[in-house]
Amino acid sequence: MKKEVIKTHSTCTGLIQPVSDALYVLSGKWKIPILISLTFGNKRFGQMAKEIPKITEKMLSKELRELELNQLVKRTVYDTIPVVVEYSLTEYGHSLDKLIFELATWGSEHRKRIIGK
Amino acid sequence: MKKEVIKTHSTCTGLIQPVSDALYVLSGKWKIPILISLTFGNKRFGQMAKEIPKITEKMLSKELRELELNQLVKRTVYDTIPVVVEYSLTEYGHSLDKLIFELATWGSEHRKRIIGK
DNA sequence: CCGGATCCAGCGCGATACTG
DNA sequence: CAGTATCGCGCTGGATCCGG
Numbered sequence: 001m002k003k004e005v006i007k008t009h010s011t012c013t014g015l016i017q018p019v020s021d022a023l024y025v026l027s028g029k030w031k032i033p034i035l036i037s038l039t040f041g042n043k044r045f046g047q048m049a050k051e052i053p054k055i056t057e058k059m060l061s062k063e064l065r066e067l068e069l070n071q072l073v074k075r076t077v078y079d080t081i082p083v084v085v086e087y088s089l090t091e092y093g094h095s096l097d098k099l100i101f102e103l104a105t106w107g108s109e110h111r112k113r114i115i116g117k
Numbered sequence: 118m119k120k121e122v123i124k125t126h127s128t129c130t131g132l133i134q135p136v137s138d139a140l141y142v143l144s145g146k147w148k149i150p151i152l153i154s155l156t157f158g159n160k161r162f163g164q165m166a167k168e169i170p171k172i173t174e175k176m177l178s179k180e181l182r183e184l185e186l187n188q189l190v191k192r193t194v195y196d197t198i199p200v201v202v203e204y205s206l207t208e209y210g211h212s213l214d215k216l217i218f219e220l221a222t223w224g225s226e227h228r229k230r231i232i233g234k
Numbered sequence: 235c236c237g238g239a240t241c242c243a244g245c246g247c248g249a250t251a252c253t254g
Numbered sequence: 255c256a257g258t259a260t261c262g263c264g265c266t267g268g269a270t271c272c273g274g
Binding site for chain 2: 011036051098
């Protein structure tokens with residue numbers, strides 16, 4: 001009788017890297033909340049600080065900079081007095097809309113199952 | 118003339134919590150790689166340790182336990198000598214398949230854009 | 235073969251205060 | 255209004271050794 005051989009091995013490990021890459025740009029406690037906030041329209045700095053529960057200005061600033069580096073977020077400075085800074089999703093940032101929405105859907109259904117915390 | 122009221126505000130903040138919940142059960146450096154590995158079939162402990170690049174046995178053990186707590190992974194012990202332990206995705210765990218696949222797709226397209234790291 | 239226990243380094247993240 | 259600077263703690267996660 002022949003031994004069964006699992007052939008899915010390489011397929012599996014091949015998926016890990018792309019997902020890790022995706023998670024890399026989304027890593028950080030506030031990345032997703034920030035992206036959600038911007039999904040619903042352009043926002044100013046102070047506006048986001050109020051809208052995202054518990055975030056500090058330091059964290060907002062830091063993670064916005066990282067998102068901008070990775071071209072998910074665009075920063076526009078209007079040279080008025082006082083200065084106005086507006087953040088928006090790039091077209092590329094909007095490519096995450098669907099993913100985030102599904103994450104939210106899954107999260108809603110999952111709430112009742114969460115054990116720890 | 119009536120003032121326009123932005124109604125998306127509450128929708129936005131309302132989305133943050135479910136997504137945070139979803140991310141909570143997936144938090145940890147190895148959760149997603151582990152889930153990917155199990156997506157392609159049931160696995161034994163040592164098998165996963167070899168299959169997931171760079172993971173240590175401690176981390177594998179710890180994160181598997183958390184995934185089991187949250188009912189995403191099922192652990193089956195076969196009472197042989199030496200003992201055999203098999204891990205598999207629960208039906209609920211498989212509800213993440215689509216999300217993970219999309220994350221991988223997005224990650225693949227995104228590779229060329231990643232700046233930092 | 236499948237882990238648990240312990241020790242410890244790094245840094246993510248929060249609190250607070252300051253600036254153009 | 256839109257950030258920066260500094261300090262320090264706690265938790266994540268790696269290394270190593272131990273056990274059924």
